[in-house]
Amino acid sequence: MNALSGAAIFVVQTLVSLYLVIVLLRFVLQLVKADFYNPLCQFAVRATQPLLKPIRRIIPSIGGMDTSSLLLAVVLQALLMAFVLMVTYGTFGDILHLLMWALLGVASLFLKIFWVAMIVMVIVSWIAPNSHNPAAELAYQIAEPVLAPFRRIVPNLGGLDISPIFAFIAIQVIQSFVLPPIAAQIGMPQELFRMI
Template sequence: MIGLDSAGILILQTLGSLYLIVVLLRFILQLVRADFYNPLSQFVVKATHPLLRPLRRIIPSIGGLDLSSLVLALLVQMLIMALLLLLAYGGIGNPLSLILWAVIGILGLFLKIFFFALLASVILSWVAPNSYNPGALLVHQLCEPLLSPIRRILPNLGGLDISPIFAFLAIQLVEMLVVNNLAVMSHMPALLQRLL
């Protein structure tokens, strides 16, 4: 039965993480004020709408932040972690620890989304610099709020944009100094640390 447990964990991690990324993208797209008429944005909206509709009746948006999608991301992360712990160890342990681990997991995934969006932005700037592809436009909209403050600080280097290097450094430092240390201090099991 060890193979079945491992297969269940793999399927749960993969499918759960994919949906969690979509839910967190819903929050991020509204945070960066991305174009919601973009076909990829429409996919994110349609994939998250059934679960967000009841939460929106209870949880209001505050200051332009879609708190209901953030709460949904937290609930999905907690469910994934609880099921993983149940499959691997036969129990979920302390619910308060599970909430803390879910918050750490959401923070780690938030950083990963921006890291990979920046990576895609850099690659697209080399191979398709002025593309009007919906994916390229969405990546640009995700990265611009992160890169524009750095660009204001850096001197103009005549067409060479090195702001992504500093953004990558900032993301890696936050992940290394904050997320990883929080995971260790909260005694997060190794199985859950692989989600980070």
């Protein structure tokens, strides 16, 4: 791979990944029942509406889950992976493997969204505990469903909430010890594994 193709991969991967985060964030927002009057939620809705509107006509929501956003995220991830493989190897392989790799990539990104939301929530709780910043409120709404099971298990230590530590450990275990063996099992190329 020469410098020009490496630069093309970097630019396309960066732009598509940013949009992919917004699409997956829209899925997460509906999943956690976030406040859609939040300006950041409004941004996610407006940014994803052009691509989601035609998909929603065909794919309905199932069980309160925004399946069209999830499908769009998988398709975007698959197209990005196909582009990387095409530029690197001149072929993108078969569609079945590409879809499996895309599902794994979306699962990894899903975990990263919760990871970042918890980091923002923890930092804001230290710096400005009663902040009404839209980003802080959104981070709390995203992180709370992940932290709730840990709060039921971990005892309250006199006002110190250590449940995020256990949630971080759980997410890191999945990212480090569950996803890599799955990626190896389904034959994910190293170039794609670096993306997740």
